[in-house]
Amino acid sequence: MARKSKNVTKNKILAFFFVLLLFLMGYKFSAYEEIHTKPTNKTVITDGELQIYFLNVGQADSIFITNKGKNMLIDAGNNADGNLIVEFLKENNIEKIDYLIGTHPHEDHIGGLDDVIKEMNVENIFMPKKESNTKTFEDVLDAIKEKGKKIIAPKVGDIFSLGDASFEIMSIENDAEEANESSIVIEMTYGTQKFLFTGDMEVANEEKRSWNDIDVLKVAHHGSNTSSSAEFLYQTLPEIAVISVGKDNSYGHPHHEVLERLNDVQSEVYRTDLDGTILIISNGQKNEIQKLDIVCDGDI
Ligand SMILES: [Zn+2]
Numbered sequence: 001m002a003r004k005s006k007n008v009t010k011n012k013i014l015a016f017f018f019v020l021l022l023f024l025m026g027y028k029f030s031a032y033e034e035i036h037t038k039p040t041n042k043t044v045i046t047d048g049e050l051q052i053y054f055l056n057v058g059q060a061d062s063i064f065i066t067n068k069g070k071n072m073l074i075d076a077g078n079n080a081d082g083n084l085i086v087e088f089l090k091e092n093n094i095e096k097i098d099y100l101i102g103t104h105p106h107e108d109h110i111g112g113l114d115d116v117i118k119e120m121n122v123e124n125i126f127m128p129k130k131e132s133n134t135k136t137f138e139d140v141l142d143a144i145k146e147k148g149k150k151i152i153a154p155k156v157g158d159i160f161s162l163g164d165a166s167f168e169i170m171s172i173e174n175d176a177e178e179a180n181e182s183s184i185v186i187e188m189t190y191g192t193q194k195f196l197f198t199g200d201m202e203v204a205n206e207e208k209r210s211w212n213d214i215d216v217l218k219v220a221h222h223g224s225n226t227s228s229s230a231e232f233l234y235q236t237l238p239e240i241a242v243i244s245v246g247k248d249n250s251y252g253h254p255h256h257e258v259l260e261r262l263n264d265v266q267s268e269v270y271r272t273d274l275d276g277t278i279l280i281i282s283n284g285q286k287n288e289i290q291k292l293d294i295v296c297d298g299d300i
């Protein structure tokens, strides 16, 4: 009997250590998982498709587009976002920006351009000739000068290629009185799909020309009601509309009238404040949408 009870005690001790071991293994395993599920800037950039990242830069714009190793960045967020955008690009092994677009000289569009110009190999820099007397604008000019680059102000109707995609300048007003109205507006075509990037263009710009039926619209001016008129939306009839906007911003963007107008033309709306970074992958026939946990907003 004595011997049996000793065995029971021994088994109990063994069982205790076994459970302890399982617990430790489990703990270790969950710690490992935690490390590997942390949000990361890294994403998979596959060849042969057009990928468009509407980066979450808060109340600002920054759109990265890549196809067949050719890269374009439309705007670079606020001043505080520049380094985070550079980090995102470098983590994804982007070495060269073939087209860097500063749509118009407002801080929420050109704020991070100086960091991108300093840190990356930038080929073409497109901006309207419209100037600004802000330090942000001066910083961009200094960075361009330091790199021995020149600003190109493209003309309406100019067409360029980005890998297998092409893009056309739809609007630019070098002598606009108001900076938003100087915005470079780009229509990109890939296969049968059309994408319209509008900067902060206003209704006055929308009324100056006719627009094609498009598939994806970057809603102008963060969803302000001074853009995206019913007339413009009935011409463009975007299936997908993306609004780049900051959480609880002081402008009340996106304005409810704009959301109603988008609803009237049955656009599927995505917002960086609610959905985070929005990735559109296009095969030229249809577009797939992903919401990514990439944050390039330096103001939070
Ligand atoms: Zn603006």
Ligand SMILES: [Zn+2]
Binding pocket: 060, 061, 106, 108, 109, 200, 221, 222
């Ligand atoms: Zn803006």
